[in-house]
Amino acid sequence: MTQSPMTPGIAANRLSQAEMAANFADIAPRFDRHEAMVAADRCYFCHDAPCMTACPTSIDIPLFIRQIATGTPEAAAKTIFAQNIMGGMCARVCPTETLCEEVCVREVAEGKPVEIGRLQRFATDTLMDKGIHPFTRAAPSGKRVAVVGAGPAGLSCAHRLALHGHEVTVFERRPKPGGLNEYGIAAYKSADDFAAREVDWLLKIGGITIRPGALGSDISLAALEADHDAVFLGIGLGGVNALTIPGADLPHVRNAVDFIAELRQCDKSALPVGRDVVVIGGGMTAVDAAVQSKLLGAQTVTMVYRRTKDKMSASLYEQDHATAAGVKIIYGAAPKAITPAGVEFAYETGETFVLPADQVFKAIGQTLTLPPIAKDGAKLARRSGKVWAGGDCAAGGEDLTVTAVAQGRDAAEEINAVLVGAVG
Amino acid sequence: MANLTSNFIGIKSPNPFWLASAPPTDKAYNVERAYEAGWGGVVWKTLGSEGPPIVNVSGPRYGAIWGADRRLLGLNNIELITDRPLQVNLDEIKMVKRKWRDRALVISLMVPCDEESWKDILARIEDTEADGVELNFGCPHGMAERGMGSAVGQVPEYIEMVTRWVKQYSRMPCIVKLTPNITSILPPAVAANRGGADAVSLINTIKSITNVDLDAFSPFPMIDGKGSHGGYCGPAVKPIALNMVAEIARHRETRGLPISGIGGVTTWRDAAEFMALGAGNVQVCTAAMTYGFKIVQEMISGLSEYLDAKDMALSDLIGRAVPNFVEWQDLNLNYVTKARIDPDLCISCGRCFAACEDTSHQAIAMSPDRVFTVKDEECVACNLCVDVCPVEQCITMVELPKGSVDPRTGRTVGDYANWTTHPNNPAVAAE
Numbered sequence: 001m002t003q004s005p006m007t008p009g010i011a012a013n014r015l016s017q018a019e020m021a022a023n024f025a026d027i028a029p030r031f032d033r034h035e036a037m038v039a040a041d042r043c044y045f046c047h048d049a050p051c052m053t054a055c056p057t058s059i060d061i062p063l064f065i066r067q068i069a070t071g072t073p074e075a076a077a078k079t080i081f082a083q084n085i086m087g088g089m090c091a092r093v094c095p096t097e098t099l100c101e102e103v104c105v106r107e108v109a110e111g112k113p114v115e116i117g118r119l120q121r122f123a124t125d126t127l128m129d130k131g132i133h134p135f136t137r138a139a140p141s142g143k144r145v146a147v148v149g150a151g152p153a154g155l156s157c158a159h160r161l162a163l164h165g166h167e168v169t170v171f172e173r174r175p176k177p178g179g180l181n182e183y184g185i186a187a188y189k190s191a192d193d194f195a196a197r198e199v200d201w202l203l204k205i206g207g208i209t210i211r212p213g214a215l216g217s218d219i220s221l222a223a224l225e226a227d228h229d230a231v232f233l234g235i236g237l238g239g240v241n242a243l244t245i246p247g248a249d250l251p252h253v254r255n256a257v258d259f260i261a262e263l264r265q266c267d268k269s270a271l272p273v274g275r276d277v278v279v280i281g282g283g284m285t286a287v288d289a290a291v292q293s294k295l296l297g298a299q300t301v302t303m304v305y306r307r308t309k310d311k312m313s314a315s316l317y318e319q320d321h322a323t324a325a326g327v328k329i330i331y332g333a334a335p336k337a338i339t340p341a342g343v344e345f346a347y348e349t350g351e352t353f354v355l356p357a358d359q360v361f362k363a364i365g366q367t368l369t370l371p372p373i374a375k376d377g378a379k380l381a382r383r384s385g386k387v388w389a390g391g392d393c394a395a396g397g398e399d400l401t402v403t404a405v406a407q408g409r410d411a412a413e414e415i416n417a418v419l420v421g422a423v424g
Numbered sequence: 425m426a427n428l429t430s431n432f433i434g435i436k437s438p439n440p441f442w443l444a445s446a447p448p449t450d451k452a453y454n455v456e457r458a459y460e461a462g463w464g465g466v467v468w469k470t471l472g473s474e475g476p477p478i479v480n481v482s483g484p485r486y487g488a489i490w491g492a493d494r495r496l497l498g499l500n501n502i503e504l505i506t507d508r509p510l511q512v513n514l515d516e517i518k519m520v521k522r523k524w525r526d527r528a529l530v531i532s533l534m535v536p537c538d539e540e541s542w543k544d545i546l547a548r549i550e551d552t553e554a555d556g557v558e559l560n561f562g563c564p565h566g567m568a569e570r571g572m573g574s575a576v577g578q579v580p581e582y583i584e585m586v587t588r589w590v591k592q593y594s595r596m597p598c599i600v601k602l603t604p605n606i607t608s609i610l611p612p613a614v615a616a617n618r619g620g621a622d623a624v625s626l627i628n629t630i631k632s633i634t635n636v637d638l639d640a641f642s643p644f645p646m647i648d649g650k651g652s653h654g655g656y657c658g659p660a661v662k663p664i665a666l667n668m669v670a671e672i673a674r675h676r677e678t679r680g681l682p683i684s685g686i687g688g689v690t691t692w693r694d695a696a697e698f699m700a701l702g703a704g705n706v707q708v709c710t711a712a713m714t715y716g717f718k719i720v721q722e723m724i725s726g727l728s729e730y731l732d733a734k735d736m737a738l739s740d741l742i743g744r745a746v747p748n749f750v751e752w753q754d755l756n757l758n759y760v761t762k763a764r765i766d767p768d769l770c771i772s773c774g775r776c777f778a779a780c781e782d783t784s785h786q787a788i789a790m791s792p793d794r795v796f797t798v799k800d801e802e803c804v805a806c807n808l809c810v811d812v813c814p815v816e817q818c819i820t821m822v823e824l825p826k827g828s829v830d831p832r833t834g835r836t837v838g839d840y841a842n843w844t845t846h847p848n849n850p851a852v853a854a855e
């Protein structure tokens with residue numbers, strides 16, 4: 001090893017292979033059977049359970065946990081997948097601390113919720129490891145639907161449409177399907193190539209073809225509408241908010257999402273990272289860029305957020321996770337200028353300071369690009385004519401994997417109702 | 425998804441999970457919600473004769489015992505049969521049955537032990553179009569003192585007599601519900617069979633006191649400073665019920681008599697166990713009262729997964745374990761096992777050590793760094809360590825192969841041989 005965390009500038013190979021492997025290993029490995037049984041035993045099987053209401057896909061959580069407790073994790077998995085076909089990914093990436101587990105009656109009573117996310121993973125992994133796809137397609141309906149974007153929203157929609165017997169073509173502009181599951185989520189949350197394995201498993205339903213193609217350049221919405229009975233847009237947020245301060249276009253300044261996308265696809269030791277890294281922003285993307293910089297071997301990583309701690313969109317759990325990884329978080333400071341050596345910030349009260357930085361990541365929010373249909377605020381309307389939209393690109397809900405899955409599924413149900421003539 | 429359709433003495437239901445006659449089946453509101461939740465059938469809360477309805481206490485009717493984390497393990501009640509007017513029940517039954525043709529609806533009955541009373545009630549329920557009747561010879565409190573319920577169920581002659589009346593005055597399939605408050609379940613079951621019962625169901629509740637209030641010095645549930653015995657049910661009674669079901673299933677005179685298994689059924693696994701020991705279907709009360717009607721979904725998915733995994737039809741399961749339910753003297757005395765502790769699963773709590781060292785055969789060794797191992801030369805294979813270990817599958821029983829030497833006895837493991845031929849058996853020595 002010639003490089004180390006102390007090596008100045010932007011450098012690859014700061015850590016040994018072993019350290020790198022340990023850093024990017026599965027952050028919350030699957031429960032073994034004993035752990036699952038103990039965790040499942042804590043569920044009270046609440047009536048009209050708060051966890052179920054808090055889940056954007058309304059998984060029947062008490063039922064699936066009872067199915068685990070009675071030794072039928074495969075049945076538990078079916079309960080999960082019936083509501084959320086990406087229950088496997090959601091079990092890994094959902095911020096459960098702000099969703100189901102936050103409202104668990106045992107969290108309220110004892111400060112220790114039933115570990116719903118990890119139980120969900122135990123169940124879904126059990127079934128998926130057996131290679132079982134628990135759904136069969138209805139007889140072909142003869143209807144054709146185009147889905148744009150093979151992220152969680154698009155794939156969830158495609159799966160539900162295929163289930164109903166429709167013929168689905170998914171157009172994706174990136175080389176691999178999966179959307180941010182493949183190119184965004186922190187590597188240690190989706191270890192062992194889970195995103196790709198999940199897509200392969202999901203496609204076993206049949207009736208779904210993924211084709212390369214970018215809406216706007218290769219294909220037009222008008223053509224899709226002409227060729228299909230319905231169109232679903234799950235294109236996510238393609239753009240990033242611009243940082244308009246001096247030095248923002250210097251070569252050591254990068255979009256956090258691009259850095260993360262590269263990290264997810266490359267051999268991690270080969271990925272260069274700064275010795276002193278500064279991340280500007282306060283969301284999940286900022287946390288992931290900061291933490292993963294640290295895991296790649298950066299010596300100091302500082303996340304600077306312009307507002308107060310409670311306004312930060314990354315949850316308290318995520319913030320703790322970052323600080324535990326060695327990231328320093330500074331609240332209430334806005335960037336003023338970037339130089340090749342560092343970033344100057346100013347507190348709301350006017351005091352300024354400079355952080356040395358070999359590398360700067362911008363994580364100040366993503367935006368919708370290419371809005372081809374009616375908008376609802378800054379995002380797409382969920383439906384306009386025969387075009388539906390869901391996930392990050394569409395109005396309503398938080399920008400989370402699980403929300404994308406829910407909106408994709410619900411759009412598919414609406415499309416199905418229209419195609420079979422139940423509603424207009 | 426396995427086909428769970430059930431045909432119990434000609435009564436069809438989409439699955440073999442019925443609600444037992446009790447508060448969950450007390451009225452149309454409950455029963456319809458139960459059907460919506462997926463229950464295959466119900467036995468309506470026991471009806472009595474025409475006349476002023478019976479009266480329940482207005483203080484607590486339940487006592488309970490709990491396991492860890494306050495899990496309800498046993499429930500005791502002093503509730504009587506329905507306290508609603510007969511005609512209200514009959515009207516509701518008729519309405520519900522018409523609406524839910526595919527579900528089973530059986531009426532539970534308990535009237536005084538004379539021919540006229542039974543003739544009269546059977547005539548009155550005829551018009552409801554219910555699928556069958558269940559004779560409640562089981563309730564151990566309140567009604568027994570009035571010469572009904574378990575007071576009938578404890579006298580085989582009465583059981584036979586009443587069953588005959590019912591078969592004489594009604595075309596409906598007749599299930600006789602037995603009380604466990606007897607020394608042997610066989611005479612009551614035989615009596616029901618002789619009386620012409622189409623099936624028996626068991627168990628009803630067991631006479632019990634769950635606890636005593638140590639300030640008021642009264643059994644609980646306490647009504648104004650006093651308590652009376654109640655009827656015990658829930659997971660705690662399952663072993664008693666399973667044994668009684670199995671005894672009837674294998675007894676020469678009652679073999680083949682359809683059985684509806686009741687007592688502590690809480691999960692699909694409990695239901696499958698009852699069925700393997702001869703029950704054609706199961707009835708549930710306490711589990712529904714503890715967790716709500718929705719638990720049937722777990723029973724349905726679990727039983728279906730199990731049957732699919734075993735590639736069995738529901739009918740293949742019923743009675744499948746009965747031939748293996750034998751007397752002690754038929755057990756193989758040359759079957760030798762030893763406990764094995766999996767060091768990877770062991771969490772070093774030491775409970776197996778305490779149990780074996782203090783109360784069994786001093787067959788577990790403990791190292792200074794808390795590694796636990798079984799001493800084969802001491803282990804009698806009692807299974808206590810397995811039962812007290814908090815980690816499932818951590819301690820297992822491993823069979824010694826035939827021909828190997830048991831280090832405890834120094835004897836070679838031989839072929840099947842039981843007590844009837846054992847040299848220590850005085851009966852054998854006498855020959």
Ligand SMILES: Cc1cc2nc3c(=O)[nH]c(=O)nc-3n(C[C@H](O)[C@H](O)[C@H](O)COP(=O)(O)OP(=O)(O)OC[C@H]3O[C@@H](n4cnc5c(N)ncnc54)[C@H](O)[C@@H]3O)c2cc1C
Nearest residue numbers: 149151152153173179180214215236391392399400401404
């Ligand atoms: C760094 C990062 C970390 C995150 N961590 C979490 C987390 O831990 N937990 C969580 O719940 N959420 C997390 N999120 C949010 C989550 O990833 C998104 O909410 C979710 O992926 C949205 O799904 P989607 O299908 O709407 O969009 P995307 O996942 O963005 O998928 C959109 C797809 O459409 C394709 N596409 C876009 N435009 C076109 C076009 N014109 N033609 C064809 N194809 C196109 C894209 O290539 C992509 O494959 C994170 C997001 C980021 C950026």
Ligand SMILES: Cc1cc2nc3c(=O)[nH]c(=O)nc-3n(C[C@H](O)[C@H](O)[C@H](O)COP(=O)(O)O)c2cc1C
Nearest residue numbers: 444445446470501560628657658687688708709710
């Ligand atoms: C509150 C209560 C009331 C009951 N009432 C009746 C009844 O009216 N008729 C009857 O046959 N059994 C009655 N039972 C007995 C149940 O039907 C059932 O046999 C018993 O509870 C065992 O099943 P379980 O362990 O699933 O509860 C009652 C049980 C309870 C708990």
Ligand code: SF4
Nearest residue numbers: 482483484485486713
């Ligand atoms: S369950 Fe509680 S609230 Fe309901 S009737 Fe009984 S005592 Fe009253």
